[in-house]
Amino acid sequence: GQNIDQPTEMTATEGAIVxxxxxxxxxxxxxxxxxxxxxxxxxxxxxxxxxDGLEEKGRFSSFLSRSKGYSYLLLKELxxxxxxxxxxxxxxxxxxxxxIFGQGTELSVKP
Amino acid sequence: xxxxxxxSRYLVKRTGEKVFLECVQDMDHENMFWYRQDPGLGLRLxxxxxxxxxxxxGDIPEGYSVSREKKERFSLILESASTNQTSMYLCASxxxxxxxxxxxxxxLTVL
Numbered sequence: 001g002q003n004i005d006q007p008t009e010m011t012a013t014e015g016a017i018v019x020x021x022x023x024x025x026x027x028x029x030x031x032x033x034x035x036x037x038x039x040x041x042x043x044x045x046x047x048x049x050x051x052d053g054l055e056e057k058g059r060f061s062s063f064l065s066r067s068k069g070y071s072y073l074l075l076k077e078l079x080x081x082x083x084x085x086x087x088x089x090x091x092x093x094x095x096x097x098x099x100i101f102g103q104g105t106e107l108s109v110k111p
Numbered sequence: 112x113x114x115x116x117x118x119s120r121y122l123v124k125r126t127g128e129k130v131f132l133e134c135v136q137d138m139d140h141e142n143m144f145w146y147r148q149d150p151g152l153g154l155r156l157x158x159x160x161x162x163x164x165x166x167x168x169g170d171i172p173e174g175y176s177v178s179r180e181k182k183e184r185f186s187l188i189l190e191s192a193s194t195n196q197t198s199m200y201l202c203a204s205x206x207x208x209x210x211x212x213x214x215x216x217x218x219l220t221v222l
Contacts, residue, residue, distance in 0.1 A: 033211075089154075
């Protein structure tokens, strides 16, 4: 089967750094995605990792370790607008290439 | 920019009504998806389609059907709406090796 775990909620301070973790168990792993979703809006794509290592994109970075079934999303220089839900999703080839989503981590950025 | 549009942002229907949710994408994507999103349950896949006139059941297809007569359009049908189908419905499209791009969502309330 498949299982994706991420913390339900996190709080951080404006200007700080926060790391959101995601662990997964799938039988046909073929890539991990991070999405950002503001309240009442659709998810928007942030990053994609298929090989081990760190992918950096501005203030956001994403890391993957396939052997550990582990990823994290790192947000630097936090801004109030970063308050949102962050969704981890894994592409599973054993499920026809579908994306399997975690339940999301609700991040609150405080002044 | 990829554009995925959904026919309505908000919809209120009565129990037993037939409901049509329409989704259109303009990027010639092969794959299209319908999800529902509920608090505490995350994104759950209802149906997806990888080609015109093709459809595959997702994780929660009961009470729903879909139609894909043209590549750019994917419709979700609630044959007889029930109150437990009150939810946020999200359409997405994407190529197999790419991320999924989401529409703005339709918040459906069934009274």
